[in-house]
Amino acid sequence: xxxxxxxxxxxxxxxxxxxxxxxxxxxxxxxxxxxxxxxxxxxxxxxxxxxxxxxxxxxxxxxxxxxxxxxxxxxxxxxxxxxxxxxxxxxxxxxxxxxxxxxxxxxxxxxx
Amino acid sequence: xxxxxxxxxxxxxxxxxxxxxxxxxxxxxxxxxxxxxxxxxxxxxxxxxxxxxxxxxxxxxxxxxxxxxxxxxxxxxxxxxxxxxxxxxxxxxxxxxxxxxxxxxxxxxxxxxxxx
Numbered sequence: 001x002x003x004x005x006x007x008x009x010x011x012x013x014x015x016x017x018x019x020x021x022x023x024x025x026x027x028x029x030x031x032x033x034x035x036x037x038x039x040x041x042x043x044x045x046x047x048x049x050x051x052x053x054x055x056x057x058x059x060x061x062x063x064x065x066x067x068x069x070x071x072x073x074x075x076x077x078x079x080x081x082x083x084x085x086x087x088x089x090x091x092x093x094x095x096x097x098x099x100x101x102x103x104x105x106x107x108x109x110x111x112x
Numbered sequence: 113x114x115x116x117x118x119x120x121x122x123x124x125x126x127x128x129x130x131x132x133x134x135x136x137x138x139x140x141x142x143x144x145x146x147x148x149x150x151x152x153x154x155x156x157x158x159x160x161x162x163x164x165x166x167x168x169x170x171x172x173x174x175x176x177x178x179x180x181x182x183x184x185x186x187x188x189x190x191x192x193x194x195x196x197x198x199x200x201x202x203x204x205x206x207x208x209x210x211x212x213x214x215x216x217x218x219x220x221x222x223x224x225x226x227x228x
Contacts (some may be wrong), residue, residue, distance in 0.1 A: 004154075033127040036217075043115070044155075044203065044219040086155065099145070099168060100217065 002027050006087055006103035010012045013077050021072040021106045023061075024085030031089035034100065039053050039083040045071060047085070048072070057081070077110045084108075113139065118204050120218035128228050130192040133223045137186070137206030144187050145207075145217065146179060150200035158202075159220075161187060173198075194227045201225070 003026045025031060033050040048056050050063050050070065061072045070087060074106050083105050088100040116184050117136045137144045146158040158177070159169040163184035172179070177197070181187040191198055201224050205217040 029174045041223055044205075046216050051213070097161055099171075101157065102147075104154040 002089075002101055004087055004089060004101055004103035006106045007083075008106045009104070010107045013107045014074050015079055019074050019077045019081070019110075021085050021087075021108065022039070023070045023072065023075065023103060025068050025070065025089045026060065027068070027089065030065075033061070034088045034090065035059070035061060035070075035072050036086045036088055036102070037083050038086070043087070044058065077108075079110045079112060082108055082110045116204055116206050116218050116220035118194050118202075118223050120223060122224045122225070122226075124226045124228065126192055127196055127202075128193045128197065131194055131225060132192075133189045133202055133204075133225070135187045135189070135204030135220060137204070138218055139219070140206050141206035142184070143207040143209075144181060145205040146187070146189055147203040147205065148200050149203070158225060191225075193222065194225075199225055199227045 005024045007022050011021060035047040036044050037047040038044045046059055048059055050061060059072055060072045061070050063070050072085060084105045086105045087103040091102050116138055119134045123131050142163050144161040147155050148158055149155045155172040159172055159179050160167045161181040165182050176191055178190045179187060201222045203222045204220040207215060207217050209215060
């Protein structure tokens with residue numbers, strides 16, 4: 001079965017510290033990988049797509065196919081980064097995409 | 113630009129009653145999705161419309177759930193009769209292109225459903 005694992009329910013860091021939110025997936029084939037974020041009282045929104053290789057708000061994510069991981073990283077956390085982060089792969093089926101499968105999410109708390 | 117809107121934002125009903133949730137996607141978006149998050153669990157896919165057609169309804173829990181998207185615009189999700197385990201947050205999302213539907217999903221604020 002397709003599965004997404006975000007092992008940390010809560011991650012607490014101090015402002016300015018590096019942060020890494022872990023994500024592992026179990027699929028055969030090549031998923032397309034996304035991170036979504038939900039800030040307090042806001043909607044779920046796209047943070048980052050692997051395929052576009054964009055860096056959004058200083059976050060990056062590297063796909064490691066050997067480890068089937070797609071960890072989200074930021075070198076210096078800011079208080080406004082406090083939010084719920086969801087790893088969400090989508091399978092590719094012959095050029096068309098399947099649906100997103102969300103992990104349980106990691107709550108990031110950045111302390112002043 | 114108006115985002116994805118969902119109505120109602122909260123609904124409290126008794127077990128056995130019927131509830132209908134509504135989602136208005138962003139204008140021009142062909143793809144419309146329903147997801148839900150029950151307490152303590154991950155956000156789970158329910159179904160996907162492309163225009164008015166059900167592309168994938170593999171996530172629908174059982175036949176108490178009925179989704180429609182008449183005319184390829186807004187969608188409704190009806191739960192009849194509601195059970196306690198249906199409580200959770202129901203999200204709607206929309207996206208533009210049919211070929212890469214997950215390119216960027218725009219989510220609504222969700223409907224918090226409580227079944228007592």
